Amino acid sequence: MNGPVSSIVSAGAASRKDIHMGRMLVEQGKLTLEEVESVRRLQKEEGLRFGEAAQRLGLVSEADIQQVLARQFDYPYLQAGGGNYPATLMAAYQPFSAEVEMLRSVRSELMLRWFRPGRKTLAIASVNPGDGTSLLAANLAVVFSQLGEQTLLVDANLRNPCQHKIFNLAAGRGLADVLAGRAGLDMLAMAESFIDLSLLPAGSLVPNPQELINRPNFVVMNETLCDRFDIILYDTPAFSSAADALTIAARAGGVLLVVRKDHTRVADLAAFSEQLRRSGTEVVGSVMVSF
Structure with a gap:
């Protein structure tokens, strides 16, 4: 094919997208209407894209343009300081970083190897407290939602829950x-800024988490959630602290193991993996984190 390559986007479509970008920047308070007109004049004079012209005039930053483009292509993320989430929720704030690229790679592997028709649930588990299970689960939930999958993150760590803190949810039922049997699923919370992400917090602190998790209600609830969501991630307590993770992983059918560099012992991980397999749970893979 030796002929010239032409764009499949018409000039009219490109113009409409530029108008939309200008409107979005005005709505965000990044540009005034007068500044938009200045951008359009320079754009016309020099044949630039709207974002390029706005940056050349010094009116917006590259980060401003990237965020608007992300919204146009349904890839929501936040600028630093927005959303009041912790900076460690990197998928929300640094979508183009090497760390989040790794998360997207994990997401791709899970979509290929686990999340097929009939499989919607996955437990996230680790050997020790402080291995980063909750933070990995939160970041994975964000990147799955950015894919456009209706995603639910369930805080199944009834002993030391923290997803409500990460996502700024008020303490309450869950x-x-x-x-x-004291509440229904009406308390599912939408994650602010991420339209395809919902959360089910741990809820009330209870003296019998293991007994609650083993109740038939868990199976019924899980089936109901599978009818409503594409991806369901269960954040679990550390295996060394309680046997809850074994039960939750068995309910989910599969588990992704979190391994902390220079912290998780190989022998402990092997013992945990063996117990998971004995319970009928498939170990889908592992992710090594370092902090």
């Missing part, structure tokens, strides 16, 4: 209350 998973424990559902399993105890």
Whole structure:
């Protein structure tokens, strides 16, 4: 094919996208209407894209343009300081970093190897407290939602929950209350800024988390959630602290192991993996984290 390559996007479509970008930057308070007109004049004079012209005039930053483009292509993320989430929720703030690229690679592997028709649930588990399970689960939930999958993150760590802190949810009812029959699934919370991400917090602190997780209510709840969501991730307590992770992983059918560099012992990980397999749970893979 030796002929010239032409764009498949018409000039009219490109113009409409530029108008939309200008409107979005005005809505965000990045540009005034007068500045938009200045950008359009330079754009016309020099044949630039809208974002290029706005940057050349010094009116917006590259980060401003990247965020608008992300919204145009349904890839939501936040600028630093927005959303009031912790900086460690990197998928929300640094979508183009090497760390988040790794998360997207994990997501791709899971979509290929695990999340097929009939498989929607996955437990995230580790050997020790402090291995980063909750943070990995939160970041994975964000990147799955950025893919456009209806994603639910369930905080199944009824002993030391923290997803409500990561996502700024008010303390209240949640998973424990559902399993105890004291509440329904109406308390599912939408994650602010991520339209395809919902959360089910741990809920009330209870004296009998293992007994609650083993109740038939868990199976019924899981089936109901599978009818409503494409991806369901369960954040679990550390295996060395309680046997909850074994039960939750068995309910989910599969587990992704979190391994902390220079912290998780190989022998402990092997013992955990063996117990998971004995319970009928498939170990889908592992992710090594370092912090």
